[in-house]
Amino acid sequence: DRAEAAMRHTDATRRSAMFAVDVARHELEAAQTALQHSAARAHGETPERVAVHAPITGRVLNIPRQSEGVVTPGQALIEVGDPAALEVEIEVLSADAVRILAGMRAGIPVEFTRWGGTDPLAGRVRVVEPTGFTKISALGVEEQRVRIIADIDAPMETWARLGDGYRVEANFILWQGADVLQIPASALFRQDKGWAVFRYDGSRARLHPVEVGHNNGFAAEIVKGLNADDAVIVHPSDAIADGVRVAPR
Missing domain, CATH: 2.40.420 (conserved putative lor/sdh protein from methanococcus maripaludis s2 fold)
Known part of the structure; x- marks a missing residue:
């Protein structure tokens, strides 16, 4: 269990470092673009087009602005996501979240079903959020729920058809x-x-x-x-x- 926990921690640290490198590269490219634009204006030139590079390599998920126009600094132009980095967000009752949190050190396995494929997908709990929220059930009952973030452990080629916002059902294996x-x-x-x-x-x-x-x-x-x-x-x-x-x- 300790070895698996250490492996997950090391993998999370590696992914965080890779993301930091991508962010730094994007900031460098943005600074270079701004410098080129300023240099052109200093020489009396007005570039008609400025290339804006995405900070990561991925798939376009959404285009909030569909036509040309003036944009403000920080305004979203497109949403880009890495299909290989999908995470699953699950809502559970707070009483169940307590049991899941208690078993996280052992690495609670999750089984994703009804996602569109023939076989269930294996996964693992990564985060149990510390705060809950109130939600009205289908029967009109107020319930306290907690969001849980889980990762898919199955090879990507088995679930490559899954996309952002898709629906799955999660079964937590607390004991077997x-x-x-x-x-x-x-x-x-x-x-x-x-x-x-x-x-x-x-x-x-x-x-x-x-x-x-x-x-x-x-x-x-x-x-x-x-x-x-x-x-x-x-x-x-x-x-x-x-x-x-x-x-x-």
């Missing part, structure tokens, strides 16, 4: 294990101070206390109380009780 006994989380319900399920024995529902491990809200790890070949009842209603006859549907 092998040979995990799991059931739908909808089969669980509270009993006394623990958890329980109704096991289907072929004709009747049988109440079984269980010990739950990890739970992501969709699937739950069962540490104790069930076997791999046991069938459980999901979304048990009030009509289900221990010993009641049931039938699959």
Whole structure:
């Protein structure tokens, strides 16, 4: 883990240094252009055209100004981006952001799906922003959310069709294990101070206390109380009780 963290830090330092070199080169070119323009004016010449070079090599993403005219210093002429430097911005609930932040030292892996390709893309969390914001959900509920910045680790040739502002879905892998006994989380319900399920024995529902491990809200790890070949009842209603006859549907 320390070696991976050191590698990511070194890579970030390298990218920062390369960006600083690009900025310095752009400032030099801008100064040279201004000098040439001033020298021409000093000789009574008025250049009709001044070349403005982009600070980086990349793809034109947007042209805010579509026609000629007077521009002010600092006004954006075009937006240029490096397609190989895409980052993913993800909004999560603040409660989930706390869990993701706690596991960042281990390098939480991310899986990007529904991006347009056939296979998921591997990624890794880079930044969990320190401040949250309020957003109204589709159900009209106020939620506190946090933005997370992640990088795509997959080779660029696999996601070269992705562009700025494209939509993806992110799945954060906070924990994973092998040979995990799991059931739908909808089969669980509270009993006394623990958890329980109704096991289907072929004709009747049988109440079984269980010990739950990890739970992501969709699937739950069962540490104790069930076997791999046991069938459980999901979304048990009030009509289900221990010993009641049931039938699959």
